[in-house]
Amino acid sequence: xxxxFQRLWKWYGNHARNLPWRDTSNxxxxxxxxxxxxxxxVAQGIDYYHNFIFTFPDIASxxxxxxxxxxxxxxxxxxxxxxxxxxxxxxLMMDKYGGNFPVRYSEIAELPGVGPYTAAAIASFAFxxxxxxxxxxxxxxxxxxxxxxxxxxxxxxxxQALALLQELMPGKRAADFNQAxxxxxxxxxxxxxxxxxxxxxxxxxxxxxxxxxxxxxxxRPKKAAVKRYxxxxxxxxxGETWLQKRPEMGIWAGLYEFPVHIxxxxxxxxxxxxxxxxxYNPGEAVVADRTEFTHLLTHQTIFARFWHLxxxxxxxVEQKNxxxxxxxxxxxxxxxxxxxxxxxxxxxxxxxxKQ
DNA sequence: GAAACGTGGGG
DNA sequence: TCCCCAAGTTT
Numbered sequence: 001x002x003x004x005f006q007r008l009w010k011w012y013g014n015h016a017r018n019l020p021w022r023d024t025s026n027x028x029x030x031x032x033x034x035x036x037x038x039x040x041x042v043a044q045g046i047d048y049y050h051n052f053i054f055t056f057p058d059i060a061s062x063x064x065x066x067x068x069x070x071x072x073x074x075x076x077x078x079x080x081x082x083x084x085x086x087x088x089x090x091x092l093m094m095d096k097y098g099g100n101f102p103v104r105y106s107e108i109a110e111l112p113g114v115g116p117y118t119a120a121a122i123a124s125f126a127f128x129x130x131x132x133x134x135x136x137x138x139x140x141x142x143x144x145x146x147x148x149x150x151x152x153x154x155x156x157x158x159x160q161a162l163a164l165l166q167e168l169m170p171g172k173r174a175a176d177f178n179q180a181x182x183x184x185x186x187x188x189x190x191x192x193x194x195x196x197x198x199x200x201x202x203x204x205x206x207x208x209x210x211x212x213x214x215x216x217x218x219x220r221p222k223k224a225a226v227k228r229y230x231x232x233x234x235x236x237x238x239g240e241t242w243l244q245k246r247p248e249m250g251i252w253a254g255l256y257e258f259p260v261h262i263x264x265x266x267x268x269x270x271x272x273x274x275x276x277x278x279x280y281n282p283g284e285a286v287v288a289d290r291t292e293f294t295h296l297l298t299h300q301t302i303f304a305r306f307w308h309l310x311x312x313x314x315x316x317v318e319q320k321n322x323x324x325x326x327x328x329x330x331x332x333x334x335x336x337x338x339x340x341x342x343x344x345x346x347x348x349x350x351x352x353x354k355q
Numbered sequence: 356g357a358a359a360c361g362t363g364g365g366g
Numbered sequence: 367t368c369c370c371c372a373a374g375t376t377t
Contacts, residue, residue: 034373036373037374038372038374039360039374041363042373043364044363044364044372076361078360079360079374079375080360080361081375081376082374082375112376113374114375115375116375117374121373135373136371136374137372137373138373153356154356155356185373186372191371192365223358251360253360336361
Protein backbone atom coordinates (compact mmCIF):
# COMPACT_ATOMS: atom_id res chain seq x y z
CA UNK A 1 0.00 0.00 0.00
CA UNK A 2 2.82 2.39 0.96
CA UNK A 3 4.69 1.47 -2.17
CA UNK A 4 1.61 1.84 -4.31
CA PHE A 5 1.18 5.46 -3.29
CA GLN A 6 4.87 6.32 -3.47
CA ARG A 7 4.86 5.15 -7.07
CA LEU A 8 1.52 6.68 -7.92
CA TRP A 9 2.34 10.15 -6.54
CA LYS A 10 5.72 10.26 -8.18
CA TRP A 11 4.32 9.24 -11.54
CA TYR A 12 1.34 11.60 -11.36
CA GLY A 13 3.60 14.47 -10.30
CA ASN A 14 5.78 13.94 -13.33
CA HIS A 15 3.26 12.94 -15.99
CA ALA A 16 -0.08 14.63 -15.26
CA ARG A 17 -1.37 16.39 -18.34
CA ASN A 18 -1.86 20.10 -17.98
CA LEU A 19 -5.62 20.46 -18.43
CA PRO A 20 -7.53 23.72 -17.96
CA TRP A 21 -9.89 22.37 -15.29
CA ARG A 22 -6.94 21.17 -13.23
CA ASP A 23 -5.89 24.74 -12.60
CA THR A 24 -8.97 25.53 -10.54
CA SER A 25 -10.80 24.45 -7.42
CA ASN A 26 -13.89 26.44 -8.44
CA UNK A 27 -16.74 23.92 -8.16
CA UNK A 28 -18.68 25.58 -10.97
CA UNK A 29 -15.80 25.24 -13.40
CA UNK A 30 -15.10 21.69 -12.29
CA UNK A 31 -18.75 20.81 -12.71
CA UNK A 32 -18.78 22.26 -16.23
CA UNK A 33 -15.69 20.29 -17.17
CA UNK A 34 -17.04 17.04 -15.73
CA UNK A 35 -20.36 17.30 -17.54
CA UNK A 36 -18.64 18.14 -20.81
CA UNK A 37 -16.34 15.16 -20.36
CA UNK A 38 -19.17 12.66 -19.83
CA UNK A 39 -18.64 10.12 -22.63
CA UNK A 40 -16.47 12.70 -24.35
CA UNK A 41 -12.75 12.74 -25.03
CA VAL A 42 -10.58 15.42 -23.48
CA ALA A 43 -9.39 16.60 -26.89
CA GLN A 44 -12.94 17.17 -28.04
CA GLY A 45 -14.04 18.86 -24.83
CA ILE A 46 -11.34 21.48 -24.32
CA ASP A 47 -12.62 24.14 -26.73
CA TYR A 48 -16.17 23.64 -25.54
CA TYR A 49 -15.01 24.08 -21.96
CA HIS A 50 -13.35 27.42 -22.70
CA ASN A 51 -16.32 28.69 -24.68
CA PHE A 52 -18.77 27.60 -22.03
CA ILE A 53 -16.87 29.21 -19.14
CA PHE A 54 -16.32 32.38 -21.16
CA THR A 55 -20.01 32.66 -22.12
CA PHE A 56 -21.44 31.50 -18.78
CA PRO A 57 -18.81 32.37 -16.16
CA ASP A 58 -20.92 31.46 -13.15
CA ILE A 59 -24.07 29.79 -11.89
CA ALA A 60 -26.20 32.92 -12.19
CA SER A 61 -25.31 33.62 -15.82
CA UNK A 62 -26.14 30.04 -16.75
CA UNK A 63 -29.39 30.08 -14.80
CA UNK A 64 -30.57 33.25 -16.53
CA UNK A 65 -29.47 32.43 -20.08
CA UNK A 66 -31.94 31.61 -22.86
CA UNK A 67 -31.90 27.86 -23.38
CA UNK A 68 -31.15 28.20 -27.08
CA UNK A 69 -27.99 30.13 -26.28
CA UNK A 70 -26.77 27.25 -24.13
CA UNK A 71 -27.62 24.73 -26.83
CA UNK A 72 -25.78 26.88 -29.35
CA UNK A 73 -22.63 26.69 -27.24
CA UNK A 74 -23.19 22.93 -26.93
CA UNK A 75 -23.76 22.50 -30.67
CA UNK A 76 -21.72 19.65 -32.12
CA UNK A 77 -20.85 18.11 -28.75
CA UNK A 78 -23.71 15.60 -28.58
CA UNK A 79 -25.86 14.37 -25.69
CA UNK A 80 -27.71 17.65 -25.62
CA UNK A 81 -29.74 16.80 -22.52
CA UNK A 82 -26.53 17.56 -20.65
CA UNK A 83 -26.87 21.24 -21.55
CA UNK A 84 -30.51 21.40 -20.47
CA UNK A 85 -29.76 19.54 -17.24
CA UNK A 86 -27.00 22.02 -16.47
CA UNK A 87 -29.37 24.94 -16.69
CA UNK A 88 -31.91 23.10 -14.54
CA UNK A 89 -29.16 22.48 -12.01
CA UNK A 90 -28.04 26.11 -12.12
CA UNK A 91 -31.59 27.27 -11.47
CA LEU A 92 -31.92 24.78 -8.63
CA MET A 93 -28.72 26.16 -7.10
CA MET A 94 -30.07 29.71 -7.39
CA ASP A 95 -33.28 28.72 -5.63
CA LYS A 96 -32.00 26.29 -3.05
CA TYR A 97 -28.43 27.35 -2.30
CA GLY A 98 -28.55 31.09 -2.90
CA GLY A 99 -26.54 30.76 -6.11
CA ASN A 100 -23.75 28.81 -4.43
CA PHE A 101 -22.53 25.35 -5.27
CA PRO A 102 -23.63 22.76 -2.68
CA VAL A 103 -20.75 21.32 -0.67
CA ARG A 104 -22.12 17.94 0.41
CA TYR A 105 -21.87 14.85 -1.77
CA SER A 106 -25.55 14.03 -1.29
CA GLU A 107 -26.59 17.51 -2.42
CA ILE A 108 -24.24 17.50 -5.38
CA ALA A 109 -25.55 14.10 -6.47
CA GLU A 110 -29.11 15.44 -6.55
CA LEU A 111 -28.32 17.98 -9.25
CA PRO A 112 -29.88 17.10 -12.62
CA GLY A 113 -27.34 15.45 -14.92
CA VAL A 114 -25.00 14.64 -12.04
CA GLY A 115 -24.69 10.91 -11.37
CA PRO A 116 -22.43 8.95 -9.04
CA TYR A 117 -19.26 9.57 -11.03
CA THR A 118 -19.71 13.30 -11.54
CA ALA A 119 -20.79 13.85 -7.94
CA ALA A 120 -17.68 12.09 -6.66
CA ALA A 121 -15.46 13.98 -9.09
CA ILE A 122 -16.81 17.36 -8.00
CA ALA A 123 -16.81 16.42 -4.31
CA SER A 124 -13.18 15.35 -4.43
CA PHE A 125 -11.69 17.85 -6.92
CA ALA A 126 -13.45 20.92 -5.52
CA PHE A 127 -13.87 20.05 -1.86
CA UNK A 128 -11.33 17.30 -1.15
CA UNK A 129 -13.99 14.82 -0.05
CA UNK A 130 -12.88 11.16 -0.15
CA UNK A 131 -15.40 9.73 -2.66
CA UNK A 132 -13.98 7.44 -5.35
CA UNK A 133 -14.72 8.78 -8.84
CA UNK A 134 -15.29 5.66 -10.91
CA UNK A 135 -15.33 6.43 -14.61
CA UNK A 136 -14.44 4.20 -17.53
CA UNK A 137 -10.73 4.79 -16.97
CA UNK A 138 -10.84 3.89 -13.31
CA UNK A 139 -12.97 0.82 -14.00
CA UNK A 140 -10.35 -0.42 -16.40
CA UNK A 141 -7.46 0.26 -14.02
CA UNK A 142 -9.22 -1.43 -11.11
CA UNK A 143 -10.35 -4.39 -13.22
CA UNK A 144 -6.73 -5.07 -14.17
CA UNK A 145 -5.13 -4.19 -10.85
CA UNK A 146 -7.34 -6.69 -9.02
CA UNK A 147 -8.26 -8.97 -11.93
CA UNK A 148 -11.99 -8.49 -11.39
CA UNK A 149 -13.97 -11.03 -13.37
CA UNK A 150 -17.43 -9.47 -13.17
CA UNK A 151 -18.55 -7.74 -16.39
CA UNK A 152 -17.56 -4.10 -16.19
CA UNK A 153 -21.13 -3.02 -16.99
CA UNK A 154 -22.62 -4.93 -14.07
CA UNK A 155 -23.67 -3.62 -10.69
CA UNK A 156 -21.57 -6.34 -9.09
CA UNK A 157 -18.44 -4.94 -10.71
CA UNK A 158 -19.24 -1.43 -9.54
CA UNK A 159 -19.76 -2.67 -5.97
CA GLN A 160 -16.43 -4.45 -5.95
CA ALA A 161 -14.58 -1.53 -7.52
CA LEU A 162 -16.12 0.93 -5.08
CA ALA A 163 -15.23 -1.24 -2.08
CA LEU A 164 -11.62 -1.60 -3.23
CA LEU A 165 -11.24 2.09 -3.99
CA GLN A 166 -12.75 3.12 -0.67
CA GLU A 167 -10.25 0.85 1.03
CA LEU A 168 -7.46 2.42 -1.01
CA MET A 169 -8.67 6.04 -0.68
CA PRO A 170 -6.10 8.10 1.23
CA GLY A 171 -7.37 10.37 4.00
CA LYS A 172 -5.63 13.35 2.46
CA ARG A 173 -5.18 13.95 -1.28
CA ALA A 174 -8.54 12.48 -2.31
CA ALA A 175 -8.52 14.76 -5.35
CA ASP A 176 -5.05 13.66 -6.41
CA PHE A 177 -5.97 10.03 -5.92
CA ASN A 178 -9.00 10.24 -8.21
CA GLN A 179 -7.14 12.33 -10.77
CA ALA A 180 -4.17 9.96 -10.76
CA UNK A 181 -6.33 6.87 -11.23
CA UNK A 182 -8.18 8.54 -14.10
CA UNK A 183 -4.90 9.70 -15.62
CA UNK A 184 -3.47 6.21 -15.40
CA UNK A 185 -6.41 4.79 -17.31
CA UNK A 186 -6.46 7.61 -19.83
CA UNK A 187 -2.77 7.63 -20.70
CA UNK A 188 -1.16 4.24 -19.89
CA UNK A 189 -3.77 1.65 -18.97
CA UNK A 190 -5.55 1.91 -22.31
CA UNK A 191 -8.18 -0.55 -23.56
CA UNK A 192 -5.78 -2.11 -26.04
CA UNK A 193 -2.00 -2.35 -25.84
CA UNK A 194 -1.59 -0.80 -22.40
CA UNK A 195 1.85 0.68 -21.71
CA UNK A 196 2.62 -1.56 -18.74
CA UNK A 197 6.34 -0.89 -19.21
CA UNK A 198 5.74 2.71 -18.14
CA UNK A 199 3.12 1.96 -15.49
CA UNK A 200 4.21 2.96 -11.97
CA UNK A 201 2.16 0.18 -10.35
CA UNK A 202 2.59 -2.62 -12.88
CA UNK A 203 4.40 -4.80 -10.36
CA UNK A 204 1.32 -4.66 -8.12
CA UNK A 205 -1.10 -5.37 -10.95
CA UNK A 206 -2.68 -8.82 -10.91
CA UNK A 207 -3.52 -8.80 -14.62
CA UNK A 208 0.03 -7.78 -15.50
CA UNK A 209 1.49 -10.39 -13.18
CA UNK A 210 -0.48 -13.13 -14.93
CA UNK A 211 -0.03 -11.68 -18.41
CA UNK A 212 -3.77 -11.19 -18.88
CA UNK A 213 -4.19 -7.43 -19.24
CA UNK A 214 -5.98 -7.97 -22.54
CA UNK A 215 -8.68 -10.00 -20.78
CA UNK A 216 -9.65 -7.14 -18.50
CA UNK A 217 -12.03 -5.52 -18.09
CA UNK A 218 -14.48 -8.28 -18.93
CA UNK A 219 -17.23 -6.90 -21.16
CA ARG A 220 -20.65 -8.15 -22.12
CA PRO A 221 -21.45 -8.27 -25.83
CA LYS A 222 -23.33 -5.21 -26.86
CA LYS A 223 -26.38 -4.77 -28.97
CA ALA A 224 -25.92 -3.62 -32.52
CA ALA A 225 -26.49 0.10 -32.99
CA VAL A 226 -29.71 1.25 -34.58
CA LYS A 227 -29.24 2.64 -38.07
CA ARG A 228 -31.14 5.62 -39.28
CA TYR A 229 -31.59 6.61 -42.86
CA UNK A 230 -32.15 10.32 -43.30
CA UNK A 231 -33.44 11.97 -46.40
CA UNK A 232 -32.90 15.69 -46.11
CA UNK A 233 -34.46 18.31 -48.24
CA UNK A 234 -32.43 21.42 -48.69
CA UNK A 235 -34.54 24.35 -49.79
CA UNK A 236 -33.13 27.73 -50.55
CA UNK A 237 -34.60 30.82 -52.11
CA UNK A 238 -33.42 34.40 -52.10
CA GLY A 239 -31.02 34.03 -49.19
CA GLU A 240 -33.46 32.07 -47.09
CA THR A 241 -33.45 28.39 -46.33
CA TRP A 242 -36.05 26.17 -44.77
CA LEU A 243 -35.45 24.91 -41.26
CA GLN A 244 -37.60 23.16 -38.76
CA LYS A 245 -37.30 22.65 -35.04
CA ARG A 246 -37.10 19.05 -33.92
CA PRO A 247 -39.50 17.72 -31.31
CA GLU A 248 -38.54 18.21 -27.68
CA MET A 249 -38.28 14.46 -27.18
CA GLY A 250 -35.86 11.96 -28.64
CA ILE A 251 -32.66 12.44 -30.59
CA TRP A 252 -31.46 16.00 -31.26
CA ALA A 253 -34.36 17.27 -29.16
CA GLY A 254 -35.26 20.86 -29.89
CA LEU A 255 -32.44 21.48 -32.36
CA TYR A 256 -32.97 22.89 -35.85
CA GLU A 257 -32.49 21.06 -39.10
CA PHE A 258 -33.43 20.83 -42.74
CA PRO A 259 -36.74 19.13 -43.45
CA VAL A 260 -35.99 15.46 -43.04
CA HIS A 261 -37.50 12.05 -43.48
CA ILE A 262 -36.03 9.44 -41.16
CA UNK A 263 -36.39 5.65 -41.29
CA UNK A 264 -34.50 2.88 -39.59
CA UNK A 265 -34.27 1.02 -42.87
CA UNK A 266 -33.59 2.10 -46.40
CA UNK A 267 -37.00 2.31 -48.04
CA UNK A 268 -35.52 3.38 -51.33
CA UNK A 269 -38.23 5.97 -51.76
CA UNK A 270 -38.01 8.62 -54.41
CA UNK A 271 -37.77 12.31 -53.54
CA UNK A 272 -41.36 12.83 -54.55
CA UNK A 273 -42.60 9.91 -52.52
CA UNK A 274 -40.90 11.35 -49.48
CA UNK A 275 -41.39 15.04 -49.93
CA UNK A 276 -44.20 15.24 -52.45
CA UNK A 277 -46.71 16.38 -49.89
CA UNK A 278 -44.55 19.41 -49.25
CA UNK A 279 -45.42 20.93 -52.56
CA TYR A 280 -48.51 22.17 -54.23
CA ASN A 281 -46.93 21.47 -57.59
CA PRO A 282 -44.40 18.74 -57.02
CA GLY A 283 -43.57 18.25 -60.66
CA GLU A 284 -42.49 21.83 -61.02
CA ALA A 285 -41.18 22.59 -57.60
CA VAL A 286 -38.31 20.16 -57.41
CA VAL A 287 -36.02 21.38 -60.12
CA ALA A 288 -32.61 20.16 -59.08
CA ASP A 289 -31.30 16.65 -59.44
CA ARG A 290 -30.83 14.18 -56.72
CA THR A 291 -27.20 14.60 -55.97
CA GLU A 292 -25.10 12.63 -53.59
CA PHE A 293 -25.20 10.33 -50.63
CA THR A 294 -23.09 11.43 -47.77
CA HIS A 295 -21.99 8.96 -45.18
CA LEU A 296 -22.16 10.92 -41.96
CA LEU A 297 -21.86 8.55 -39.06
CA THR A 298 -20.14 5.30 -38.39
CA HIS A 299 -22.27 3.31 -36.03
CA GLN A 300 -25.45 5.21 -36.78
CA THR A 301 -25.36 5.17 -40.52
CA ILE A 302 -26.99 8.24 -41.95
CA PHE A 303 -27.37 9.04 -45.61
CA ALA A 304 -28.22 12.54 -46.61
CA ARG A 305 -29.64 13.51 -49.94
CA PHE A 306 -29.91 17.11 -50.90
CA TRP A 307 -32.09 18.79 -53.41
CA HIS A 308 -32.41 22.40 -54.35
CA LEU A 309 -35.34 24.56 -55.05
CA UNK A 310 -34.31 27.29 -57.38
CA UNK A 311 -37.74 28.64 -58.00
CA UNK A 312 -38.94 31.85 -56.42
CA UNK A 313 -42.30 30.34 -55.75
CA UNK A 314 -41.42 27.30 -53.70
CA UNK A 315 -45.02 26.78 -52.72
CA UNK A 316 -44.39 24.73 -49.64
CA VAL A 317 -47.29 23.23 -47.76
CA GLU A 318 -47.49 24.64 -44.28
CA GLN A 319 -45.91 22.43 -41.67
CA LYS A 320 -45.96 22.74 -37.94
CA ASN A 321 -42.74 24.11 -36.46
CA UNK A 322 -41.48 25.20 -39.86
CA UNK A 323 -40.12 28.67 -40.40
CA UNK A 324 -38.44 30.52 -43.18
CA UNK A 325 -35.19 31.79 -41.80
CA UNK A 326 -32.63 34.12 -43.28
CA UNK A 327 -29.16 32.69 -43.68
CA UNK A 328 -27.66 35.13 -41.18
CA UNK A 329 -30.17 34.10 -38.58
CA UNK A 330 -29.34 30.43 -38.97
CA UNK A 331 -25.92 31.10 -37.50
CA UNK A 332 -27.53 31.75 -34.12
CA UNK A 333 -29.70 28.64 -33.93
CA UNK A 334 -28.61 25.43 -32.22
CA UNK A 335 -28.33 22.65 -34.75
CA UNK A 336 -27.07 19.09 -34.72
CA UNK A 337 -24.04 17.78 -36.49
CA UNK A 338 -25.33 17.55 -39.99
CA UNK A 339 -26.25 21.22 -39.94
CA UNK A 340 -23.22 22.05 -37.84
CA UNK A 341 -20.97 20.62 -40.52
CA UNK A 342 -22.93 22.34 -43.21
CA UNK A 343 -22.53 25.70 -41.52
CA UNK A 344 -18.82 25.11 -41.00
CA UNK A 345 -18.31 24.37 -44.67
CA UNK A 346 -20.83 26.16 -46.78
CA UNK A 347 -19.36 24.57 -49.87
CA UNK A 348 -21.29 21.39 -49.17
CA UNK A 349 -24.11 22.86 -51.14
CA UNK A 350 -21.89 23.92 -53.99
CA UNK A 351 -20.11 20.58 -54.14
CA UNK A 352 -23.40 18.77 -54.49
CA UNK A 353 -24.60 21.21 -57.13
CA LYS A 354 -21.70 20.40 -59.40
CA GLN A 355 -22.75 16.77 -59.78
C1' DG B 356 -31.18 -4.09 -16.15
C1' DA B 357 -31.41 -2.44 -20.72
C1' DA B 358 -32.00 1.06 -24.01
C1' DA B 359 -31.57 5.75 -25.46
C1' DC B 360 -28.75 9.46 -25.99
C1' DG B 361 -23.99 12.14 -30.18
C1' DT B 362 -19.81 12.70 -31.91
C1' DG B 363 -15.03 11.98 -33.07
C1' DG B 364 -10.60 9.69 -33.08
C1' DG B 365 -7.69 5.54 -32.97
C1' DG B 366 -6.29 0.96 -34.40
C1' DT C 367 -13.42 0.49 -43.98
C1' DC C 368 -15.14 -1.08 -39.78
C1' DC C 369 -15.29 -1.55 -34.97
C1' DC C 370 -14.40 0.19 -30.51
C1' DC C 371 -15.33 3.31 -27.05
C1' DA C 372 -14.53 7.76 -24.53
C1' DA C 373 -13.85 11.86 -17.26
C1' DG C 374 -22.02 8.69 -17.82
C1' DT C 375 -26.93 9.81 -16.79
C1' DT C 376 -31.68 9.12 -17.26
C1' DT C 377 -35.79 6.50 -17.91
